[in-house]
Amino acid sequence: MRISDDRYSRDRQRFDLALRFIHHEARTRTIRTWTGLTDDRIRKLYRSYIAAGSSAKVARHRGKSPRQSAYFTRSPRMRHEAAVLASVCYLLGVMPATQVADAARHLPGMQRGEALCEAFETYRRLVPEPRISFEHAVFLIAALACGDELRAAHCIDCNGLIVVDRLAMNGRRCLACEGSPQGKFGF
Ligand SMILES: [Zn+2]
Structure with missing residues (x-):
């Protein structure tokens, strides 16, 4: 029973x-x-x-999932959105504690999947007109976990989490610090 x-x-x-x-x-x-x-x-x-009429307009995607790490670093806006999503993923335990070589294969699981949904829903509440799709979010966590193309780093001014191309690790700033005149908020 x-x-x-x-x-x-x-x-x-x-x-x-x-x-x-x-x-x-x-x-x-x-x-x-x-x-x-x-x-x-x-x-x-x-x-x-x-x-059930939960959403008649939900799109069903077929074929390959997104595979471009440049998607997250190509503009200040996307870098900002990626940073917000990645931060929430770290906070909610979606990200593994250490780097994982074959992340796309080893990350998936029920518990992490639930945390990922939580993180994605939180990201969509935090960012106005969010652009990162769920499939891109799945790619982002795998890319950050394996660290071959993308890595989480800290803004050199405010120490906030940012997502950077692995080859451009040093001296990067977050969107807020990049945009201000002295590279700082003014304090
Ligand atoms: Zn900053």
Whole structure:
């Protein structure tokens, strides 16, 4: 009895997480990797999600997930958004404590998936007109965790967390410090 109860609650958790991923327009492959559900179950969930009228306009993405680290560093605005998202991810325990070589494979899991949804939802509340998609958020945490292309660093003026290209690690400032005349807030 207990075993089936446990299994039921684990399945329930997987479905809940998959629904959250669907709500954030994650790709089927991403949902499968993070929840362990089969494509068939994800398709059924997706259909019931639409049928329930939760959001008729949720886009379903197919094909490959985003793979460009330059996306996060190409403009001051994107650097700022990436910094906000990364900060929340660190705070909510989405990021592993140490660097992970094959992060895309080792990060996915139920607990981290729930924390990632929490972080992504928080980021969307903090940033007006947020531009980073959920799929890009998944890429960002994997890229930061493996550290090959992107790394988390500290602004040299205010010590705030910033996301930088691995090759441009030193002497970087956050958006606020970059924009002010002395490179500081004035205190
Ligand atoms: Zn700063």
